[in-house]
Amino acid sequence: MRAALRSPVGLASAVLLAVLVLLAVFAPLLWGDRAAAIDTDSLQQGPSADHLLGTDQLGRDIFHRVLVATRLTIGLALLATLIGVTTGLVLGSVPSVLPRWAARVVTSAVNIAVAFPGLLLALFFAVIFGTGTIGAVLAIAFAIAPSFARLTQTLTAAVSGRDFIKAARVCGVGRFRLLVRHILPNIAEPLVINATLAAGSALTAFAGLSFLGIGVQAPSYDWGRLLGEGLQRIYISPAPALGPAIAVVLAGLAFNLFGEAAASAAGGRQQVRGRAVARHDSTVEEPDEGLLTVRNLHVSFPGGITPVRGVSFTVHNGEMIGVVGESGSGKSLTALAVSRLVEHPGTVTADRLDFDGKPLRTTSDRDLGTKLAMVFQDPMTSFNPTRRIGSQLAEVSEVHQGLSRKEAVRKAVDRLRAVRIPEPERRVKQYPHEFSGGMRQRAMIAMGLMGEPQLVIADEPTTALDVTVQREVLKLLARIRAERTAAVLLISHDITVVAQTCDRVLVMYAGRIVEELPTDELFTAARHPYTTALLAAVPDLDTDREAPLAVIPGRPPEPGEIARGCPFAPRCPLAEDRCREEEPELTEMSDGHRVACWKSEKELTLAAAGGAR
Amino acid sequence: MIEVRRRAEGVSTWLPFARRRAVRFLVSLWVLVTAAFLMIHLIPGDPVRESLGLAAPPDVVASRRAALGLDDPLLVQYWRYLTGLFRGDLGTSLTTNTPVSDLIGDRLPATVQLAVLAFLFVIVVAVPVGVVMAVLTKGGRRRGGELAFTSSSVVLAAIPEFLLAVGLVSLLAVTLNLFPVAGNDAPGSWVLPVLALAIGPAAVLARIVRVELLSVLGNDFVRTARAKRLPARLVYLRHALPNAVTATLTLGGMLLASLVAGTVLVENVFAWPGLGSTIVGSIQQKDYPTVQGIVLVYGAGVLLVNLVVDVVLALLDPRSTIREA
Numbered sequence: 001m002r003a004a005l006r007s008p009v010g011l012a013s014a015v016l017l018a019v020l021v022l023l024a025v026f027a028p029l030l031w032g033d034r035a036a037a038i039d040t041d042s043l044q045q046g047p048s049a050d051h052l053l054g055t056d057q058l059g060r061d062i063f064h065r066v067l068v069a070t071r072l073t074i075g076l077a078l079l080a081t082l083i084g085v086t087t088g089l090v091l092g093s094v095p096s097v098l099p100r101w102a103a104r105v106v107t108s109a110v111n112i113a114v115a116f117p118g119l120l121l122a123l124f125f126a127v128i129f130g131t132g133t134i135g136a137v138l139a140i141a142f143a144i145a146p147s148f149a150r151l152t153q154t155l156t157a158a159v160s161g162r163d164f165i166k167a168a169r170v171c172g173v174g175r176f177r178l179l180v181r182h183i184l185p186n187i188a189e190p191l192v193i194n195a196t197l198a199a200g201s202a203l204t205a206f207a208g209l210s211f212l213g214i215g216v217q218a219p220s221y222d223w224g225r226l227l228g229e230g231l232q233r234i235y236i237s238p239a240p241a242l243g244p245a246i247a248v249v250l251a252g253l254a255f256n257l258f259g260e261a262a263a264s265a266a267g268g269r270q271q272v273r274g275r276a277v278a279r280h281d282s283t284v285e286e287p288d289e290g291l292l293t294v295r296n297l298h299v300s301f302p303g304g305i306t307p308v309r310g311v312s313f314t315v316h317n318g319e320m321i322g323v324v325g326e327s328g329s330g331k332s333l334t335a336l337a338v339s340r341l342v343e344h345p346g347t348v349t350a351d352r353l354d355f356d357g358k359p360l361r362t363t364s365d366r367d368l369g370t371k372l373a374m375v376f377q378d379p380m381t382s383f384n385p386t387r388r389i390g391s392q393l394a395e396v397s398e399v400h401q402g403l404s405r406k407e408a409v410r411k412a413v414d415r416l417r418a419v420r421i422p423e424p425e426r427r428v429k430q431y432p433h434e435f436s437g438g439m440r441q442r443a444m445i446a447m448g449l450m451g452e453p454q455l456v457i458a459d460e461p462t463t464a465l466d467v468t469v470q471r472e473v474l475k476l477l478a479r480i481r482a483e484r485t486a487a488v489l490l491i492s493h494d495i496t497v498v499a500q501t502c503d504r505v506l507v508m509y510a511g512r513i514v515e516e517l518p519t520d521e522l523f524t525a526a527r528h529p530y531t532t533a534l535l536a537a538v539p540d541l542d543t544d545r546e547a548p549l550a551v552i553p554g555r556p557p558e559p560g561e562i563a564r565g566c567p568f569a570p571r572c573p574l575a576e577d578r579c580r581e582e583e584p585e586l587t588e589m590s591d592g593h594r595v596a597c598w599k600s601e602k603e604l605t606l607a608a609a610g611g612a613r
Numbered sequence: 614m615i616e617v618r619r620r621a622e623g624v625s626t627w628l629p630f631a632r633r634r635a636v637r638f639l640v641s642l643w644v645l646v647t648a649a650f651l652m653i654h655l656i657p658g659d660p661v662r663e664s665l666g667l668a669a670p671p672d673v674v675a676s677r678r679a680a681l682g683l684d685d686p687l688l689v690q691y692w693r694y695l696t697g698l699f700r701g702d703l704g705t706s707l708t709t710n711t712p713v714s715d716l717i718g719d720r721l722p723a724t725v726q727l728a729v730l731a732f733l734f735v736i737v738v739a740v741p742v743g744v745v746m747a748v749l750t751k752g753g754r755r756r757g758g759e760l761a762f763t764s765s766s767v768v769l770a771a772i773p774e775f776l777l778a779v780g781l782v783s784l785l786a787v788t789l790n791l792f793p794v795a796g797n798d799a800p801g802s803w804v805l806p807v808l809a810l811a812i813g814p815a816a817v818l819a820r821i822v823r824v825e826l827l828s829v830l831g832n833d834f835v836r837t838a839r840a841k842r843l844p845a846r847l848v849y850l851r852h853a854l855p856n857a858v859t860a861t862l863t864l865g866g867m868l869l870a871s872l873v874a875g876t877v878l879v880e881n882v883f884a885w886p887g888l889g890s891t892i893v894g895s896i897q898q899k900d901y902p903t904v905q906g907i908v909l910v911y912g913a914g915v916l917l918v919n920l921v922v923d924v925v926l927a928l929l930d931p932r933s934t935i936r937e938a
Contacts, residue, residue, distance in 0.1 A: 112641045114920055117874035125650070127896055127904050128655045177930045204773040205699060208878050211775060231882065235794065238783035245776045256771045341839055344752035369842030376840075381833040386855045386929070395851075396841050446840070463735075510748055 006102075010261030016254035019300035023070040035064040053243040056229060062240050065226055066247055073222040074251065077203035080137045084144030084202070085195045091145060092152025093184065096160070097175045107153065113146035121146070122205055127215050136215040140205050142391040144198050151194055155187035171231070193262045198254030207248045223248050290314040291455055291487050292338060295352035299333045302345050307559035308333050309511040312586070315455065318485040320478070322498030324534065325508035326556050331491050332377075334508070335459045336487075339374055356454060360572055369400040373448025373479075375488075378438035383432035389416075389443055390428025395451040408450075413448040438469030445476055456480065459491045474501050495534050499523070504592070507531045510557050510567035513586055518593040527595050527604040529572045566598070574599055574607055621824065627822040630927060638920050645912040650694045652908065653901050654687065664707045664899040677707075681902075703909070704902035708895075713906035716891065723797060724876050724887035730803065731810035732869050739815040740861075743822025748849060751824070751830055762823070769816035775878035778809035782882065795884040804882045810875050821864050825857035832856070858929050866922030870915045877911075 005011050039059035046054045056387040095103035103267040113121065119144035122136075129135030143585055159165060160183065170181050209215035210224025211231075218225070223244040230241030263292050280483070292315040299308035308330040315321055323331045337348045340360055342552060353360045356371060378380040384392060393415065394408035404412065409428060416424035419442040432440060441461060448456055462470035478501055481488050492498050498505055499522050507515040508526065517527035533552045554571035566583055569575040578598050597604060647910065653660050661677050662669070678684055681704075682693060703713040750759040766807070772780075785805060786794045793802040830853055838852040880889030888907050895903040 045801065108640070109644075112644050116912060116915055117871040119871070119874040119877060119909070120915065123877065123892065123896070124908055127901070127908075128654055133897065200771070205774075208773060208775055212878065213879055214893065214896055227776075227779065230781075234779070234783055234787055238787055242781050245779050249772050249776055252773065253768065253771045255769065260767065306853065339840060341836060344754060365842035365844070374840035375832060376837060378833060382837045384834040384838070384852050384856065386858075387852070395843065395847070399841075399843055399847070412882070444837075447837075513781070522807055593844070 001025065006263065007261050009257050010265065013254045013257035013261060016250065017258060018250055020068070020070060020074055023067060025068040025071070026073045028071050028411065031064040031068055034061055035068040036060065044233065044236070047239045053239045054237055056240065062226065062230070064242060065221060066223065066243050069222050069226060070247070072216065073203065073206070073247075074221065075225075076133065076137055076216070076222065077199055077206050079204045080140040080206065081144065081195060081199040083137065083141035083345050085148055085191075087141065087145040088148025089152055091149035091193070093179055094154055095153065096156055096179055096183070099580075110149045110153065112147050114150045116146075118143040118201065118205060119208065119355070125213075126209065130216065131214040136206060136209045137492075139209070140202050143205065144202060145313055148191075148194070148198065150188070152191065153435060156188060159183050159186045189529045190263075193259050196255055196259035200252045200259065203255060204248060204252045207244075223251075271416055275423060279406070282304065289524065290316040291319075291356060292489070293352055293354040294334075294338055295350060297334065297337055297348070297350040297353060299330070299337050299342055300347050300349075301559075303560070305560045306562075307511050308337065309562075311508070311511075311513055313506055313513065313516065315487050315489055317454065318481065319504070320481050320488040320490065320502045321504050321506065322502035323479060323506045323508060324493065324495045324498050326493060326555055327560065328510075329508040330510045330511040330559070331549050332459050335457050335489065339372055339457050340368065349456050353558070366400045369396060370451025371454045373449060373451065373453035373456045375441070375444050375447075375456060375458040375461045376466045376509065379444050380446060380464065382430075383440060385432055388428065388432075389430055389432060393428070393443070393447045393450055396447060398453065411450060412446070415449045416443060418449060419443070419446040421446070436531055438472060441465060441469075441473050442476060445473070445480070449480065451482075452483070453486045455487045455489065457489045457491075460493065462497060463493070470497070472510070477501065495522075496538055510562055510581075511559060511592075511597065512567070514568065514596045516592075518592055521593065525593065527589065527593075527601065527608060529599075529604070530568050531575050532608045533571075566596075574603070593594050614661055617737070627927075635925055638916060641916050642913065644787065645909065645916065645926065646695070646698065647691075649905050649909045649912070650691055652905055653683075654792070658900050660899070661707075664901065674744055676745060678809050681705075693866050693872060699794055703906035706895075706900055706903045708898050708900045710901075713903050715905060716740070716773055717888065717906055718927075719884060720888045720891050723885060724889060727803075727810065727885065728869075728873050728876055731807045731872055734807055734811040735815045735872070736865070738811070739818035740814075740822055741817055743819040744826060744849065744888050746819070747823040747830065748825035748845075751827055751895055752771050763820065766816040766820045772813060773878070774809050774813055774875045775882055778805065778879050778882040781805045796880075796884055797883075802883075806885055814872055818861070818865060822861055825860045826853055829853045829856045835851060837938065839858060855929065859926060860885070862870065862922055862926050862929070866919055869918045869922075873918065 005014055006010060006249045031536055037060060039055065041059065042055050043059045044049070044055060044057055045051060045059075051061045053066065056062055056065070085429070091106060095106050097108065106172055118140075122139040125139035126135055129138045156179075165178065165182055168178055173182070206215060206222065207227065208411055210222050211228040212351060213228060216222045216225050225243055226244040230239075230244060230457070234241050270320030294314070295312045297308055297311040298304040298306060306326070310332055311330070313321075321333065325331045333342065333346075337350075338341050338353065338355075338360070340363075341374050355363055356367070371391075383389065390409050390412050393412035394403075397403040397408040397411050398405060401408075412428050413424045416427055421427055421442055427439075427443075435443060438539055441464075445456075445461075455515055456477065462473050462475070474497065478488065480486055488501055488502075490498060495505075501521055502519050504516065504518050506513050507530065509530050515526065515531045517526060517531075523535065524536060528542075530552075535553060539600070552571060557567050557570075564583075565580040566572070566575070569579040572579065574596075582598075584596045584598045586594045589595050595604070600608075655664065659678075661674050661681065661683065665674055665677065678701055681699070682690055685693075701714055703717065705711065706713055706716060746759070746762050748760055750762075773937060775883070782794055782805060785791045791801075792804050796802050797806075826849075834856075835848060835853055838848045843852070876885075876887060877889035879885070880887045881893055884890065888910060892904060892907040892911075893901075895907065
């Protein structure tokens with residue numbers, strides 16, 4: 001709650017609440033007489049210097065009546081809130097100590113009551129308790145109670161699942177003691193915040209009842225009653241109605257805004273501030289080499305965080321390339337950047353970023369939509385759950401190839417068959433949740449095949465799948481590449497997956513490529529200490545099963561904490577002073593084999609031979 | 614074979630959902646009817662004495678009691694009340710001696726029209742505004758616009774409808790003389806009541822639509838839609854918006870229910886000849902059968918709104934049929 005005062009809204013509403021409390025305490029003492037003074041010489045006057053809001057039918061000053069009414073208005077609202085919250089708390093927490101059937105009755109009663117708007121409940125209770133102040137307090141209190149009971153139930157259920165409650169239960173703590181000692185203190189904060197919000201709505205609801213003439217009765221008066229009296233002559237003068245109306249709005253806002261400020265302070269909402277920087281680097285002319293040419297690619301985020309720092313590689317037609325690295329190495333962002341999917345506030349810059357001979361920046365959506373296919377990590381979340389699989393596939397052809405819905409769906413059936421999904425005619429009409437994980441990933445690949453893909457970018461396509469399904473998906477990617485001569489960029493954290501399927505491997509570490517080599521040399525000629533460590537961590541049939549699994553000590557740096565020197569140096573067994581000072585460039589060691597390391601080839605070969613196997 | 618299986622799958626989620634929802638509706642309706650019946654009996658003292666006043670002669674009170682059947686055992690009265698409801702008999706007004714059902718039939722249309730128009734206004738204004746604000750402010754863009762939108766919607770939402778009504782009357786009817794102050798005779802007289810009812814809920818809904826859409830835009834399937842290079846219109850309206858519908862509609866149902874209740878206050882400000890102005894008058898005159906009948910109608914209206922919302926939700930989002938009630 002104290003944190004709420006730090007936000008401007010929280011502070012302003014807190015000041016307003018303090019003013020209201022002061023008025024409630026002192027206004028009747030200071031101006032009580034003036035507010036009650038009957039002046040038959042000035043009945044029903046409009047606003048004047050003497051009477052800021054005019055006078056009522058007995059000539060009493062309305063402005064002072066509004067001030068004096070603060071006490072009754074706020075007091076009754078708080079009283080109603082207190083009774084309502086207490087009742088709700090009891091109704092909401094009592095099911096956890098009652099026998100099961102009784103708990104069910106209470107819970108369903110609350111669920112039914114909560115469906116009715118508070119005002120209807122208040123009217124209902126107002127009939128039972130009679131019109132008048134006490135009736136209105138009880139009516140509003142009981143109208144608040146159900147939603148508070150529901151809130152308490154929800155929070156209690158959430159807390160009850162936590163480990164410390166389970167532990168207390170196992171230790172034999174009684175149900176009542178559990179509730180009072182363990183559960184309630186843990187849900188106190190949201191309850192207090194919601195009680196503040198409830199006080200705001202109690203205040204306006206009370207004003208509503210008094211306004212309707214079924215709340216506070218004459219000669220007592222609160223803002224709602226003053227408002228009702230003012231409304232009767234709004235034609236003659238609006239001030240007598242607007243004065244109390246503004247008072248109700250301000251007080252209601254003060255409670256609501258303070259509650260919301262407290263809630264957001266408690267929620268600890270954090271939002272990343274962003275700014276857009278569009279930088280178009282000069283394009284260094286180079287001869288066209290491949291389908292996808294990437295030179296000096298950077299992806300950065302506000303706050304000086306640059307997860308991809310100068311990545312360069314080329315994908316040729318029909319080639320299958322693997323990108324490996326630990327999570328946070330920048331491989332997925334690289335994939336998003338080369339498919340133009342990095343979103344604000346991320347910024348992509350590159351000396352060259354060409355797809356199919358043209359700068360990616362200027363490639364049309366139609367070309368990208370048909371020539372570039374994406375396969376994402378989690379097929380569960382990558383399909384739109386509210387649309388049928390068929391329509392999600394078909395829309396690619398509808399939008400980019402001008403097919404009619406019918407033709408596009410027929411094509412979708414054909415593509416689903418191509419990825420070996422059984423009964424594709426039936427499957428196109430199903431929703432994603434009716435597909436299994438592996439089938440969904442194949443459908444995702446089929447979606448990429450709706451166009452004529454020249455490049456398939458698969459970002460961890462097998463990570464969310466179980467091992468047998470993984471093989472199928474990898475085989476499918478290999479088959480697409482063979483049958484359609486499409487290039488595949490396969491991103492994976494699993495070096496064995498890449499080794500089985502790809503022609504070349506790019507090893508990424510801390511936003512850079514540290515080694516690039518043909519796959520068939522991976523197990524024999526990998527040189528970078530990081531690559532050899534990755535390979536050494538892979539268990540195989542010869543691995544001693546008694547020995548602990550090999551790991552690379554330490555952890556990769558976060559994108560924000562990359563310091564001087566080679567980022568792998570802190571974990572590298574070969575690191576020397578130079579490694580900690582300067583970052584090595586990716587340099588060609590032999591044909592098609594590039595390494596970013598200060599060590600000489602000879603040193604690396606020796607280390608790889610000794611360390612890895 | 615394929616047909617059969619598909620139907621079986623459709624039934625497997627729909628049937629339990631429909632059964633569960635129907636049971637809930639009927640139980641709630643029963644609770645409502647019972648509560649409305651008990652309302653008269655929970656009033657401390659003698660409702661007939663309350664209604665006729667202390668000055669009424671005892672024999673008049675006694676004969677009125679007998680005429681209303683209040684001297685019979687509670688269960689007999691309950692049975693008579695239930696069977697009466699099935700025949701559309703809601704009792705007789707204590708003040709006018711006319712059937713309550715006639716009165717309700719007379720006043721209900723004005724209230725329903727008001728609520729429906731206000732709800733349409735809420736949807737037509739709030740959804741586009743919320744979508745546009747989400748698109749404009751996604752990824753932390755346009756912080757100023759976001760702040761202005763959020764704070765103005767918070768303020769508008771916090772103003773109760775009857776105060777908004779008073780403000781609108783004073784500004785647009787009294788000062789500018791654009792619309793009638795009260796009644797529902799001229800077409801222009803609809804504007805202020807609808808606005809008074811709709812502005813608050815519209816502000817709440819627009820805010821929710823924006824927040825929901827923003828969270829949907831962070832989903833993987835939106836990235837998939839972008840990866841398919843669909844035009845922005847399709848990404849937002851076809852892929853993102855339907856996924857924000859669940860929360861929007863759930864809240865929309867609550868707003869509609871509270872809008873139904875809000876008519877009570879707004880009708881009283883504008884002297885609208887609907888149920889809302891009638892129930893307040895009846896409460897003040899202690900005309901309990903009329904109050905009972907109107908409470909029943911309002912309550913049934915709210916339950917019906919909730920039922921419709923759940924069914925629409927199930928149609929739009931097939932997963933919601935699986936969710937536990």
